[in-house]
Amino acid sequence: MKRILITGGAGFLGSHLSERLLAEGHEVLCLDNFFTGSKDNIRHLLGNPHFECIRHDIINPIYLEVDQIYNLACPASPVHYQANPIKTIKTNVMGAINALGLAKRVKARILQASTSEVYGDPEIHPQTEAYWGRVNPIGIRSCYDEGKRAAECLMMDYHRQNGVDIKIARIFNTYGPRMAVSDGRVVSNFVIQALRGEAITIYGDGSQTRSFCYVDDLLEGLIRLMNSPSDFTGPVNIGNPVEFTILELAQRLIRMTGSASQLVYRPLPQDDPVQRKPDIALARKVLDWEPQVPLERGLEKTIAYFQQVI
Numbered sequence: 211m212k213r214i215l216i217t218g219g220a221g222f223l224g225s226h227l228s229e230r231l232l233a234e235g236h237e238v239l240c241l242d243n244f245f246t247g248s249k250d251n252i253r254h255l256l257g258n259p260h261f262e263c264i265r266h267d268i269i270n271p272i273y274l275e276v277d278q279i280y281n282l283a284c285p286a287s288p289v290h291y292q293a294n295p296i297k298t299i300k301t302n303v304m305g306a307i308n309a310l311g312l313a314k315r316v317k318a319r320i321l322q323a324s325t326s327e328v329y330g331d332p333e334i335h336p337q338t339e340a341y342w343g344r345v346n347p348i349g350i351r352s353c354y355d356e357g358k359r360a361a362e363c364l365m366m367d368y369h370r371q372n373g374v375d376i377k378i379a380r381i382f383n384t385y386g387p388r389m390a391v392s393d394g395r396v397v398s399n400f401v402i403q404a405l406r407g408e409a410i411t412i413y414g415d416g417s418q419t420r421s422f423c424y425v426d427d428l429l430e431g432l433i434r435l436m437n438s439p440s441d442f443t444g445p446v447n448i449g450n451p452v453e454f455t456i457l458e459l460a461q462r463l464i465r466m467t468g469s470a471s472q473l474v475y476r477p478l479p480q481d482d483p484v485q486r487k488p489d490i491a492l493a494r495k496v497l498d499w500e501p502q503v504p505l506e507r508g509l510e511k512t513i514a515y516f517q518q519v520i
């Protein structure tokens with residue numbers, strides 16, 4: 211039994227991860243400032259004697275005794291990370307420094323939730339970990355993209371300079387139950403719009419691509435990475451390599467929900483990547499991991515969830 215800190219533990223991924231780690235018999239400390247996370251996501255865990263929730267902002271240092279740290283604190287949706295971009299980059303940079311400082315002090319292993327956004331608008335397709343990316347350093351996505359790149363840099367420097375035991379996961383678009391209704395990312399937006407019979411908002415012409423990973427698959431990859439041999443630091447891509455256009459996603463959701471929603475086209479946000487698909491050869495080789503849940507099945511579960519909450 212380990213004592214495990216999850217920063218951002220009340221968010222979409224963090225709350226599912228809390229559940230998984232408790233079910234494996236660990237003690238979980240969930241740290242969150244509740245910016246995009248919610249007590250509703252973890253309410254069912256609050257009575258568990260092995261679960262503790264701490265209201266704290268990771269831009270401030272924290273002193274705890276833990277064995278492992280999953281550093282997930284950071285808004286993940288463009289709508290939310292662009293609402294207060296200075297706070298977003300502070301969360302990424304100061305949050306990584308504080309989480310790494312804690313890991314160094316207590317000799318905990320730390321996993322950084324990085325992102326496919328470190329590849330920016332990629333010229334290499336699919337993206338391998340060796341690709342350095344094409345990120346606009348001064349655009350409206352930079353607070354997130356560059357923040358995550360700085361967090362990766364900090365992880366590697368604490369590892370090289372101080373011997374901190376680190377893991378870097380480059381997470382690709384992940385979806386599933388418990389995404390916030392106000393999240394703004396494409397899967398939750400489209401499912402909610404389809405269920406409400408509202409217009410489905412396609413940004414641009416819908417020809418841009420993403421590769422969607424179901425939350426359970428993603429967490430399996432993260433946990434395998436956390437518990438991989440210490441000479442493997444990553445970065446490693448964790449995502450589903452099956453690629454879809456945004457238009458295909460909309461059409462599929464209309465079919466699956468039997469919705470009468472129409473498609474409406476809105477301007478493509480600045481620096482919105484044209485294509486994205488992970489090369490997961492490294493995860494397959496080192497973690498013996500690959501996604502198991504096809505899009506159709508993951509979407510069924512996500513639709514069922516949103517039918518309950520909206």
Ligand code: NAD
Binds near residue numbers: 220222244281326
């Ligand atoms: P989310 O917004 O649901 O969760 C983020 C959590 O972090 C929320 O509970 C929020 O309240 C908390 N948080 C934000 N700023 C904080 C701060 N300063 N101090 C303490 N807590 C703070 O998003 P998510 O989808 O669960 O993403 C979790 C992590 O995974 C993020 O770091 C994100 O960048 C990364 N990631 C997610 C995806 C994805 O598709 N879901 C893709 C790539 C990377």
Ligand code: UDP
Binds near residue numbers: 400
């Ligand atoms: N998108 C869209 N309609 C929406 C929300 C998003 O067409 O209501 C598009 C968005 O422009 C992007 C893709 O869907 O091309 C994925 O967007 P999301 O915000 O989910 O994630 P990210 O851009 O970070 O991959």
